[in-house]
Amino acid sequence: MWMQFSNGFAYLLSEAKNDNSMTKLKLIYEGKAKKIFETDDPALYIQEFKDDATAFNALKRGTITGKGAVNNKISSVLFQHVEKEGIPTHFVKQLSDREMLIRKVQIIPLEVTVRNITAGGMSKLLGIEEGIRLKEPVYEIHYKKDALADPLINEEHALALGLATRAELETIRQYALRVNDFLRKFFEKLNIDLVDFKLEFGRAGAQIILADEISPDTCRFWEKGTGRKLDKDRFRRDLGDVESAYQEMLEKVTGKLG
């Protein structure tokens, strides 16, 4: 009897720990837009989204009021959709406005981008105008190295530098293209062209999982028809109406606006 009660009590306690007041312990990483904290569960971290914004490898700095909460919510919704598509992610649950509970991963130092329409880095690199619809998605990997502004590399570089194995690179490529297939259709229904986006992956044990965030900081969103930009390019290029663009994307993604 007592053992039963005792076990039940322990179970209740551990359930209580996993509610929205999960304990935030040591700050283990602070990036430009997010902080990562340890928790009392060694398998879980808390990812906290900041309002800080940087561009051009932090040469330009600013604040986008409310961005942290918007990016947390948008990422939470999109990670859950992507999981349903069979792509494992680090998302566990949204804890608060700015906090997401995530699985602990070892980040692979690659910034993976997929492009559907020319813009930004690809237009600059190849000297081609923005807005050209690509005949097929362009998959790129960049070496995550701030000092060199994340240079474009190929899979041979990644292999030779030991950044990932061939099998891991193949999984990452497949997952990134599947995320693109899903997100493109998802945003199509919201009258948005998904121009391009950046993903980061990590290792959780032997498994490759999608990490980081999927938000207006890491994607380019153009309103269909008008080409109006609804992403971080409004900040990068001083286009104004930055906060309202983020809010608009939040309302669209959460289904509160057509």
Ligand code: TMP
């Ligand atoms: P790019 O055209 O500047 O290479 O950017 C491609 C996509 O990646 C775009 O949607 C913005 C996103 N991105 C990031 O998330 N972080 C970065 O540091 C950069 C440069 C781009």
